Amino acid sequence: EVQLVESGGGLVQPGGSLRLSCAASGFTFTTYWMAWVRQAPGKGLEWVANIKRDETEKYYLDSVKGRFVISRDNAKNSLSLQMNSLRAEDTALYYCARVRYGDPPGTFDYWGQGTLVTVSS
Amino acid sequence: DIQMTQSPSSLSASVGDRVTITCQASQGIANYLNWYQQKPGKAPKLLIYDASNLETGVPSRFSGSGSGTDFTFTITSLQPEDFATYYCQQYDHLPGLTFGGGTKVEIK
Numbered sequence A: 001e002v003q004l005v006e007s008g009g010g011l012v013q014p015g016g017s018l019r020l021s022c023a024a025s026g027f028t029f030t031t032y033w034m035a036w037v038r039q040a041p042g043k044g045l046e047w048v049a050n051i052k053r054d055e056t057e058k059y060y061l062d063s064v065k066g067r068f069v070i071s072r073d074n075a076k077n078s079l080s081l082q083m084n085s086l087r088a089e090d091t092a093l094y095y096c097a098r099v100r101y102g103d104p105p106g107t108f109d110y111w112g113q114g115t116l117v118t119v120s121s
Numbered sequence B: 001d002i003q004m005t006q007s008p009s010s011l012s013a014s015v016g017d018r019v020t021i022t023c024q025a026s027q028g029i030a031n032y033l034n035w036y037q038q039k040p041g042k043a044p045k046l047l048i049y050d051a052s053n054l055e056t057g058v059p060s061r062f063s064g065s066g067s068g069t070d071f072t073f074t075i076t077s078l079q080p081e082d083f084a085t086y087y088c089q090q091y092d093h094l095p096g097l098t099f100g101g102g103t104k105v106e107i108k
Helices: none
Strands: A003-007 A010-012 A018-025 A034-039 A045-051 A058-060 A068-073 A078-083 A092-099 A108-111 A115-119 B004-007 B010-013 B019-025 B033-038 B045-049 B062-067 B070-075 B085-090 B103-107
Touching (some): A003 A092, A018 A034, A018 A092, A045 A078, B004 B085, B010 B019, B033 B062, B045 B062, B070 B085
Parallel strands (some): A010 A115
Antiparallel strands (some): A003 A018, A034 A092, A092 A115, B019 B070, B033 B085, B062 B070
16 A cells, blocks of 8 residues: 655744655655645645656756755655745645656655645744 | 636535536646545545546546646536545646646535
């Protein structure tokens, strides 16, 4: 059974940093692109970042480019999102998602339950 | 970025009703269009991929159609467990994956 479990969310002040993690199991992690998708409270879904199997390609939402870094540790079946210079508008539930095989790599076939990030003073 | 205009933003329907949701892309995206269902407090669930392909395990009352800029999602006979919010999502272009604004399907 595919499982994605996020952790690392919390309350952080504007300008602060936070690192999210996602533990993957139940599938061959090294063969899939992975992604982060977020959802602000009461709002819709917003894609944040994608990362290729071998980390050779990474893509970001314009508003997080230069502030967020997506990475993965294939030896540990783990996905991460380092978030710096956080803003109030980054407040959201952050989902880890598996990207289904295919080209372009943009279909999210499994999702975690999310970890909440709140940016507030 | 490609904008996805989803309508309606909400609708009220009864069990057994046929429900249709539309999604329009700001430019052509071939068939690179997915549909997700999200229930309150839960993660989204993939229902339809590549505009018209039913994800494994998803009931056949759900269907999708369209290509280019105009897409349709249909539930042929609404069931109690279908009351949820539905999102379209395009993946024609990386970076810049975008979702529609969502359609909340409520009980009439």
